[in-house]
């Protein structure tokens with residue numbers, strides 16, 4: 242079977258975008274990705290959307306196609322929190338590999354800053370907590386990840402300095418990206434002196450909240466001849482699901498990313514050590530630390546010291562989140578996870594400019610939704 | 625607007641009724657002998673339906689905890705800072721509580737706790753106290 246390819250990629254500006262709307266960001270990203278592929282909208286026969294906080298709707302994919310004025314053969318939405326973009330990619334690949342579609346557009350966007358405020362976004366996100374058995378106790382998403390962080394630090398000796406090193410590395414990457422939301426200097430001392438949100442996590446351990454949109458076109462191998470960009474194949478995808486609520490997680494230190502990555506590596510016929518660049522969901526510094534070790538990029542307890550040592554930098558053993566990630570590039574809902582995939586595409590096409598990992602041939606992307614609940618990984622390759 | 629109060633349902637009503645009487649109850653599966661929390665319509669381990677309500681002694685151990693300074697909603701901002709912990713009860717189930725009593729200097733993973741009950745806006749929430 243010929244593997245699906247990513248033929249188009251586009252992301253809008255991120256940050257505070259006055260005048261932006263949820264559907265406007267969707268439309269801009271979609272038109273950009275289709276143009277990037279060298280296709281026309283009429284070539285798109287499948288559309289997958291995600292979800293929105295500012296314009297929530299039971300049928301967001303139908304709303305989007307109506308907004309854009311298109312009538313695809315296949316159209317639906319996926320909701321899996323931070324895993325959504327990766328799952329959209331996996332589903333798009335399945336649609337084109339099974340012959341049901343030729344060119345699938347996957348698109349997400351939200352104006353979370355100008356459309357709802359930081360307070361509003363934090364309150365809305367806290368609803369992922371269990372209504373009866375977590376939310377009455379004042380749970381929030383940062384508090385849930387803080388529960389993981391505390392346990393992880395206790396079991397494996399990770400330190401606040403290790404977490405801070407991850408935040409600083411992301412900022413260093415973002416400073417090389419002209420579109421990144423946060424590009425100011427940040428030191429380990431700055432992070433460690435910053436305001437505590439939910440101990441042990443501080444404000445710089447937490448992702449941004451942004452306006453922004455992103456889209457990709459996924460094409461069947463035989464349809465990719467219609468497109469114009471350098472070839473990027475989706476070599477293998479996988480998922481892992483263990484719980485939704487953190488109080489129900491079977492482990493506080495090992496998560497579904499272990500399974501999702503093992504499946505993706507197996508289907509791609511590669512191993513973690515073969516990966517040239519990784520773009521991994523970083524809703525919090527602890528998210529990335531846990532995932533790097535649970536996936537197997539580093540031994541238990543080794544990712545923190547490695548981050549402190551520059552291993553995640555451009556010249557390191559595993560350049561990671563080279564655009565600056567959710568921590569410093571931007572995070573606008575499901576589009577946040579798609580920024581990781583778009584950065585991987587730039588790395589594989591060789592168009593990552595000042596952030597380019599030399600001769601990047603294999604990229605790993607990963608999204609996690611909820612509280613390390615839903616995971617989806619993919620291996621992408623330049624062929 | 626106050627804190628989000630539990631919207632009870634048929635699966636969970638006995639739990640909240642017991643909490644109102646100052647008792648912590650949980651489900652125990654007679655088929656596979658596992659305890660489970662939160663209450664469900666079936667056993668999440670063996671998927672059988674032979675569930676029995678049992679009363680917990682309320683003794684447990686802190687699995688992890690966090691002190692929340694930046695609360696998610698206005699009602700919780702008034703309560704902040706507050707501590708959220710996951711407690712492993714001796715009967716073999718895990719639940720989320722606030723640590724509302726005891727010497728906070730002793731708050732640590734592995735610290736022993738007992739269950740206490742606190743009324744908020746007309747509902748009784750099981751909570752944790754450092755032993």
Ligand SMILES: [Zn+2]
Pocket residue numbers: 653654655656657658667668669670671672
């Ligand atoms: Zn059972």
